Amino acid sequence: MTQGLIADLEWRGLIAQTTDKEALIKDLEAGPISFYLGFDPTAPSLHVGNLVVLLVMRRFQQAGHKPLPLVGGATGLVGDPSGRNEERALNSDEVVAEWVSRIRKQLERFLTFEGLNAAKLVNNLDWTKNVTAIEFLRDIGKHFSVNQMLTKDSVSSRLEGGGISYTEFSYQVLQSFDFLELYRRHNCILQLGGSDQWGNITAGLDLIRRAESGSAHALTIPLLQKADGTKFGKTAGGSVWLDPEMTSPYAFYQYWIGTDDADVERFLKTFSFKSHEELESLFVELRENPGARVAHRALAEELTTLVHGEVECANAQAAAKALFGQGEIRELDPKTLESALSQLPRTTIPRGEVFPSWVDLLAATGVVDSKSAARRIVKEGGAYLNNVKVSGEEFTPTDSDLIHSRFLLLRKGKRDLAAVEII
RNA sequence: GGCGGGUUGCCCGAGCGGCCAAUGGGAGGGGACUGUAAAUCCCCCGGCUCUGCCUUCGAAGGUUCAAAUCCUUCACCCGCCA
Secondary structure, eight states, rough: OOOTTTHHHHHTTSSSSSOOOOHHHHHHSSOOOEEEEEOOOSSSBBHHHHHHHHHHHHHHHHTTTTTEEEOOOHHHHHOTTTTOSSSSOOOOOHHHHHHHHHHHHHTTTTTOOOSSOOOOOEEEEHTTTTOOOHHHIIIIIOOOOHHHHHHHHHHHHHHTTTOOOHHHHHHHHHHHHHHHHHHHHOOOEEEEGGGGHHHHHHHHHHHHHEEEEEEOOEEEEEOOOOOTTBBTEETTTOOSSSSSSTSSHHHHHHHHHTTTTHHHHHHHHHHHOSHHHHHHHHHHHHHHHGGGGGGHHHHHHHHHHHOOOHHHHHHHHHHHHHHHOOOOGGGSOOOHHHHHTTTSSSEETTTTTTTOOOHHHHHHHHSSSSHHHHHHHHHTTTTETTEEEOTTTTTOOOOGGBBBBTTTEETTTTTTTEEEEEO
């Protein structure tokens, strides 16, 4: 397996930059190595953008290497300036600690914590919290040249723009310290990261050289770009999270189904663990018969299964089939319908209560942001009840609109759905 | 510390006393076409008890019949000088 790891990553377009590639390959083939990849807790959950690098970590583990997934309990308190043109808002200790624990839990899903090359979760707060400011300045800071620090992209772009605080300026020193500590404690000789991490990672290599006369490697992964130039992993509603409470498995599945044709091949190469042959045949299918969306489905299925499990994936698929099916929604059997609707945002109305007007109902379910927006969408012909367009503002649903005398299915546009349940 | 410039809706950016919920672009939304894709075309894009009303143009006061537009103070940003 170790054999073509780097070649495989190259085929997938997952290598942006590496330090001496020959030496890296040699070390990788000489036997299992320890490597690390850090995630800063900047939100309560990881998102699909993190998945890109996380799955590269998984590939390394499958090739026999030992992952040290790091959660930035310390760095998350400071804020990484990379890729930002503004200072980050600082979060409180409690909030960051909470996010750390949630992210740890998520990471566990993607790596194996058993066997010879079991992954080991680490938190940089463990080795930074007891270091005094003086120790830090003397033992670590002394190895850094401010001249060099200033040349890092993350810093220089901020010097030209909105400025940078001493706090964020110091970030690269903290991250370097992590690499040094992991090198010392676990003989970690490789750090992975997004391509925006190159500067931070190489700073760590320098520190290892100066402090320990040691040498290590860096490998960065390109930031995933979308064909239309918009940000990967964002929808109108915000980021696509891995936490099912924040992005439902259904919404997660739908995100991948909606992938631009022009992006599908690259996304599959980035995320899929299928064999090259299987992938190639999907690409052929995509080219010859894009309307069938076979590759889109394969992508959505594999990722939803990986992140949410087979059961949730099956539910999301069943819901998609039921809700987007050409068939008459009323003819779905109650069980299928109920499980499909359970994937959607849901509003309840006590049985016997009068129904709100069409506009009020749309606003209440959250498919639109306000009543004005509801009126607008109704006028434009974009509002549907039970898959039938309802364009009169005056309309108010009645009992006869209920499916199986319990549900209403509201839709805005092609795919923005919500359920109303009478209880 | 001094002088000057700036802060406008999700973002960029016009407006510089009434004709301003505020030009334009982008993002976003709906419709048509197609395939839950892209491109294209049309429409929309503060809120509400919607032919009208209410709240917005960094914050708070003030002038005026009338302010995003004028004045005062405060906050933040950006230049130049010290």
